[in-house]
Amino acid sequence: MTENKLLHILALQHAAFIGDIKAKKLIQHCGSVEAIFKENKSHLLLIEGIGTNTIKDLHNKNHFKAAEAEMHFILENNISCLYFQNPDYPKRLTQCIDSPILLFKVGQMDLTNPRVISIVGARKVTSAGMAFCNKLVEELAPFNPVIVSGFAFGTDITAQKAAIKHELQTIGCLAHGFNQIYPKTHKKYMVDVEKNGGFFTDFWSSAPFERTNFLKRNRVIAGLSQATIVIESAEKGGSLVTADIANSYNRDVFAVPGRTTDSQSVGCNNLIKFQKAHLLSNPLDIPYMLNWELEPKQKPSVQKQLFVTLEPDEQVVFDYLQTKTREELDKIAIDCQLPTYKVASLLLNMELKGIIRPLPGKLFEII
Incomplete structure (x- = not known):
C-alpha cells in the first residue's frame, strides 16, 4: 500500500459521521478511497446514508493533518496496515459488513490457517474455568488452530498463554492503539504473543481509551474466527456481546455449561438455554462439530x-x-x-x- 493511499484511508477514518459501513459504501461508489475526496458533492448525496453534514465535514483539512500524524506513528513503529480490499486482509473479516476498513497489525501472523477459534470468558475466571480452558487448548493442539482472544484478564490471557505453551499461533485483539497496552501487567506477555502470532487493533494511537472500545473490539474477535467459545460468563458481560456478534455473522458459538447456582455460569447456561450456543462439555466436540481433520x-x-x-x-x-x-x-x-x-x-x-x-x-x- 502506498503512503498516499494510507493517508487517504486514515483521513476517511478520521471524518465524523463515517464508520466502517459508510466508508465501504463511499469506496464502492467512488471506486477508490482517493476518489472520494474528489467526487462531486451532488453525486455523494446519492449514496444512501450520506447527508450534507457528512459531506461538509469530509472536506475538513484537519482530517489530513490528523492522518499525517497517525501515519508518522505507524511508520515509526513499523506497524503493518491491512486494507479490507487487499488480499492480505483476513478473509473471514471480509464477510462482515461492519469489519474495519483498516486493521493495524504487529507480530508474525500466518493468516492462511482456516482453523481459527476465539476463546473468551469472564475476567474473574474460576479455577475450574481456567482448568477447562487449558485442557481445551491442549486437546485442540494436534489440529493446529489459531487461538484468538482479547488479551484481557482471566479467560483471555489463560487461553493465549496456553496457546503459546503448545506452540500454537495466537492473536490478541486490542481495544486501544499500539501506543499503550492494557492491562499493563500483561506487558510481560507481549514478546511471546508477537513471536507466536501477534496483535490486531483498529484503534488509532490518538484514540481515547474508553469502555465502549471493548465492545467495538469484540466484532474483530468474532469476525476473525470460525467459532467463538465462551468458557464462563456472568449474566451480563462482554463475552456475551462477542457471542451475539458471532451469531449475527452466522458463526458457530459454543458455551461451557455450569451449575445453576454459579454466578459465573449464568451467561453460558443462558446461551445454551436460548439456543444461541452449542453445549461444550468435551474439548473434542470442537473438531467434531467444525469438521476438522488431522493431517x-x-x-x-x-x-x-x-x-x-x-x-x-x-x-x-x-x-x-x-x-x-x-x-x-x-x-x-x-x-x-x-x-x-x-x-x-x-x-x-x-x-x-x-x-x-x-x-x-x-x-x-x-x-
Missing part, C-alpha cells in the same frame, strides 16, 4: 504408541480404523464382523491403552 502425518501409528500390545480382535479394529477418518461403533461392528457389545468393550480397552479416542455421536478415531 495424515499427525496420526501416529501403533509403533509410536510405545509398542502397545494388541489382542487379535483389537488389532482387527485398529487396522479397520486406520483406513477411516472416524467411524461409528455400530458400523465398526458390522464391517469387522464382531458383535456390538464386544466392539464396545474392545474400544474401551483401546482407549485406556491410549490408542483411540471417542468422539461425540458414538464415533471413534485413532489418536
Whole structure:
C-alpha cells in the first residue's frame, strides 16, 4: 500500500459521521478511497446514508493533518496496515459488513490457517474455568488452530498463554492503539504473543481509551474466527456481546455449561438455554462439530504408541480404523464382523491403552 493511499484511508477514518459501513459504501461508489475526496458533492448525496453534514465535514483539512500524524506513528513503529480490499486482509473479516476498513497489525501472523477459534470468558475466571480452558487448548493442539482472544484478564490471557505453551499461533485483539497496552501487567506477555502470532487493533494511537472500545473490539474477535467459545460468563458481560456478534455473522458459538447456582455460569447456561450456543462439555466436540481433520502425518501409528500390545480382535479394529477418518461403533461392528457389545468393550480397552479416542455421536478415531 502506498503512503498516499494510507493517508487517504486514515483521513476517511478520521471524518465524523463515517464508520466502517459508510466508508465501504463511499469506496464502492467512488471506486477508490482517493476518489472520494474528489467526487462531486451532488453525486455523494446519492449514496444512501450520506447527508450534507457528512459531506461538509469530509472536506475538513484537519482530517489530513490528523492522518499525517497517525501515519508518522505507524511508520515509526513499523506497524503493518491491512486494507479490507487487499488480499492480505483476513478473509473471514471480509464477510462482515461492519469489519474495519483498516486493521493495524504487529507480530508474525500466518493468516492462511482456516482453523481459527476465539476463546473468551469472564475476567474473574474460576479455577475450574481456567482448568477447562487449558485442557481445551491442549486437546485442540494436534489440529493446529489459531487461538484468538482479547488479551484481557482471566479467560483471555489463560487461553493465549496456553496457546503459546503448545506452540500454537495466537492473536490478541486490542481495544486501544499500539501506543499503550492494557492491562499493563500483561506487558510481560507481549514478546511471546508477537513471536507466536501477534496483535490486531483498529484503534488509532490518538484514540481515547474508553469502555465502549471493548465492545467495538469484540466484532474483530468474532469476525476473525470460525467459532467463538465462551468458557464462563456472568449474566451480563462482554463475552456475551462477542457471542451475539458471532451469531449475527452466522458463526458457530459454543458455551461451557455450569451449575445453576454459579454466578459465573449464568451467561453460558443462558446461551445454551436460548439456543444461541452449542453445549461444550468435551474439548473434542470442537473438531467434531467444525469438521476438522488431522493431517495424515499427525496420526501416529501403533509403533509410536510405545509398542502397545494388541489382542487379535483389537488389532482387527485398529487396522479397520486406520483406513477411516472416524467411524461409528455400530458400523465398526458390522464391517469387522464382531458383535456390538464386544466392539464396545474392545474400544474401551483401546482407549485406556491410549490408542483411540471417542468422539461425540458414538464415533471413534485413532489418536
